[in-house]
Amino acid sequence: MGVEERRQQLIGVALELFSRRSPDEVSIDEIAAAAGISRPLVYHYFPGKLSLYEAALKRASEDLASRFVEPQEGPLGSRLLRVMRRFFDFVDDHGPGFSALMRGGPAVGSSTTNALVDAVRQAAYDQILSHLRVTNPPARLELVVRSWISLAESTALIWLDGRRIPRGELEVQLVHDFAALAAVSATYDEEMAAVMRDIVKDEPGDGPFSDLVVRLVALAS
Amino acid sequence: MGVEERRQQLIGVALELFSRRSPDEVSIDEIAAAAGISRPLVYHYFPGKLSLYEAALKRASEDLASRFVEPQEGPLGSRLLRVMRRFFDFVDDHGPGFSALMRGGPAVGSSTTNALVDAVRQAAYDQILSHLRVTNPPARLELVVRSWISLAESTALIWLDGRRIPRGELEVQLVHDFAALAAVSATYDEEMAAVMRDIVKDEPGDGPFSDLVVRLVALAS
Secondary structure, rough: OHHHHHHHHHHHHHHHHHOOOHHHHOOHHHHHHHHOHHHHHHHHHHHOOHHHHHHHHHHHHHHHHOOOOOOOOOOOHHHHHHHHHHHHHHHHOOOHHHHHHHHHOOOOOHHHHHHHHHHHHHHHHHHHHHOOOOOOOOEEEHHHHHHHHHHOOOOOOHHHHOOOHHHHHHHHHHHHHHHHHHHHHOOOOHHHHHHHHHHHHHOOOHHHHHHHHHHHHHOOO | HHHHHHHHHHHHHHHHHHHHHOOOOOHHHHHHHHOOOOOOEEEEOOOHHHHHHHHHHHHHHHHHHHHHHOOOOOOEEEEEEEHHOOOOOOHOOOOHHHHHHHHOOOOOOOOHHHHHHHHHHHHHHHHHHHHOOOOOOHHHHHHHHHHHHHHHHHHHHHOOOOOOOHHHHHHHHHHHHHHHHHHHHHHOHHHHHHHHHHHHHHOOOOHHHHHHHHHHHHHHH
């Protein structure tokens, strides 16, 4: 194998191990064994576990960011629901590693890992604004979108801790949460109310946003 | 000054400095100067900057947790609003330090600081359950409460970044967000619907929860 090919193979092996167990618990020896090479050879490609972890995290974060990309067609609620399904697929595949990273253990916190996590959040934010066709977001819209992204992260983390709620339900719930947070904000601000009207105007009667309204009306009565 | 008194004074001086600027930028020399003692004497009481930072963070986190305590009387929405006011007072007083900590910079991340942050989150969670008079929370209630706590954190962080929305509005909005997220969850689950009915049954017509319903109805029409 060439140098770059070997590096890529090692990253893949490491990502697999870092995803399945907390990265704290994965040793270079294990990574070497899983890749079928010697421990010194691993160090030949990566100076230490942190640099291999960062390379694996970079691949995972690019993978996750790519799942946010969705054709800008059809009702917004259904687009967001498809992204939520792919987000939970990712979380499901990388559970222990995702938890360890997002809970900020000392072994995984570095300025590089923080920058990678921030880049994924920014990718999510940019995608949502682009679907809303907003280029200069008012402060309240930025707040709703960014704080909802943190809500999605914490919902995924809580789900991983015991998986006591079916993930399919949480995927829909996060779409509804987005609509609910945007609606709350729209009650304060005309600019947000205009964004909200834009969100709902193309929603079909059987889309996730309409479904929420029907459910809320049923709950209130 | 006695040893413990001097330690407490140093913690107070350090907390003040760590709150006003990112802890990364605060030097032991500055802390010594602000306390009116020599640099070696600081090291006599604290082995290094991290241990002084952790002691300051411990005091700040106990301060914050104490602000969550609210008499269990009167409408729930108004109780939560008073807590939100005290939460934003705290965030306002400790802005740069709060941001640096919650954004997880490498200089402030340690297992001790993570444990202190988690303890504050747990204190918030325990207070909310106790006001809801729930001792064995169903999984969906735990999810709503814990994910709303992370929403409150991210709302405060986004507010600190430019303060483009009046904090008084965000304090009310977070109370409304809680009701909205609980309502969404209640549309899926009978247990959550029962909790929701309990929340709203003692709400007066001019409380924050009723206010939200009035606003949402106005928005929808």
